[in-house]
Amino acid sequence: xxxxxxxxxxxxxxxxxxxxxEPDDETVxxxxxxxxxxxxKNEASGLVLDISTVEVLDSYFARMVSETTKMxxxxxxxxxxxxxxxxxxIATIELGLTLGNTLTALSVDRAFDILHNASNGMKPR
Amino acid sequence: MxxxxxxxxxxxxxxxxxxxxxxxxxxxxDLGFGLTDVTRIVTSASELxxxxxxxxxxxxxxxxxxxxxxxxxxxxxxxxxxxGIIDIEAASEPGYSSNGGLGMGLPGTKRLMDExxxxxxxxxxxxVIIKKWLKK
Ligand SMILES: Nc1ncnc2c1ncn2[C@@H]1O[C@H](COP(=O)(O)OP(=O)(O)OP(=O)(O)O)[C@@H](O)[C@H]1O
Ligand SMILES: [Mg+2]
Numbered sequence: 001x002x003x004x005x006x007x008x009x010x011x012x013x014x015x016x017x018x019x020x021x022e023p024d025d026e027t028v029x030x031x032x033x034x035x036x037x038x039x040x041k042n043e044a045s046g047l048v049l050d051i052s053t054v055e056v057l058d059s060y061f062a063r064m065v066s067e068t069t070k071m072x073x074x075x076x077x078x079x080x081x082x083x084x085x086x087x088x089x090i091a092t093i094e095l096g097l098t099l100g101n102t103l104t105a106l107s108v109d110r111a112f113d114i115l116h117n118a119s120n121g122m123k124p125r
Numbered sequence: 126m127x128x129x130x131x132x133x134x135x136x137x138x139x140x141x142x143x144x145x146x147x148x149x150x151x152x153x154x155d156l157g158f159g160l161t162d163v164t165r166i167v168t169s170a171s172e173l174x175x176x177x178x179x180x181x182x183x184x185x186x187x188x189x190x191x192x193x194x195x196x197x198x199x200x201x202x203x204x205x206x207x208x209g210i211i212d213i214e215a216a217s218e219p220g221y222s223s224n225g226g227l228g229m230g231l232p233g234t235k236r237l238m239d240e241x242x243x244x245x246x247x248x249x250x251x252x253v254i255i256k257k258w259l260k261k
Binding site: 022024025055057058060086088090091092095096097 | 143234
């Protein structure tokens with residue numbers, strides 16, 4: 001099984017993770033650990049999950065994303081999911097999945113805006 | 126209905142789910158489905174392959190290019206010799222799960238596809254057949 005080695009990039013106090021197009025289950029479950037440890041180590045206040053290259057979001061992956069978001073929230077940081085493709089959004093909703101109350105953004109840029117505004121005490125737009 | 130071709134992929138390991146997805150994406154794209162339908166079909170395949178892994182341990186996926194008088198489509202069969210489903214109707218309802226899942230796999234797949242048929246015998250196994258037709 002290949003672990004596609006997901007990079008966790010730190011930008012100021014925000015961590016950014018680019019999810020590969022076809023992550024296998026092992027990659028997905030490693031990712032959760034990797035993210036939580038990186039948040040602790042870097043005392044990050046926010047996490048951006050860039051899913052712009054992801055072509056399929058099945059229930060396993062969706063569950064991982066919403067669980068990770070909740071764990072990150074418990075640790076005191078915010079998650080924004082960025083860049084979901086239109087076709088993926090359609091299939092995800094028709095399948096009946098929700099990502100809970102997860103914040104979402106059209107792009108990574110917008111995701112950083114949301115986190116920045118939130119940390120300045122402004123309402124996310 | 127004329128079946129033009131059929132092929133089979135084993136589902137034994139979690140990594141086979143990725144193989145299934147890639148294969149289904151290629152076949153559906155080659156048949157002429159657009160990106161949104163391809164994503165619907167691949168998402169459905171991923172759910173059914175995962176059910177085989179979770180509940181039966183192993184099985185196969187078969188794919189067919191199907192044709193009726195006026196239209197072309199794709200048919201995918203997911204078959205296993207696992208424990209079977211006791212109450213197919215209940216299992217097809219959103220929220221029903223025997224392992225603490227969301228219970229969205231079967232009802233969601235039904236929404237994403239044009240047709241879905243479940244054949245299951247307790248102690249014998251389960252076969253789920255899904256179809257999507259190309260909109261002309
Ligand atoms: N191939 C199978 N063999 C035996 N039982 C199955 C099979 N596929 C589905 N089932 C039964 O049907 C139920 C509903 O399946 P469905 O995919 O809708 O939900 P789930 O797998 O429990 O949760 P989710 O897919 O949302 O993670 C399962 O919990 C299981 O009891
Ligand atoms: Mg399922």
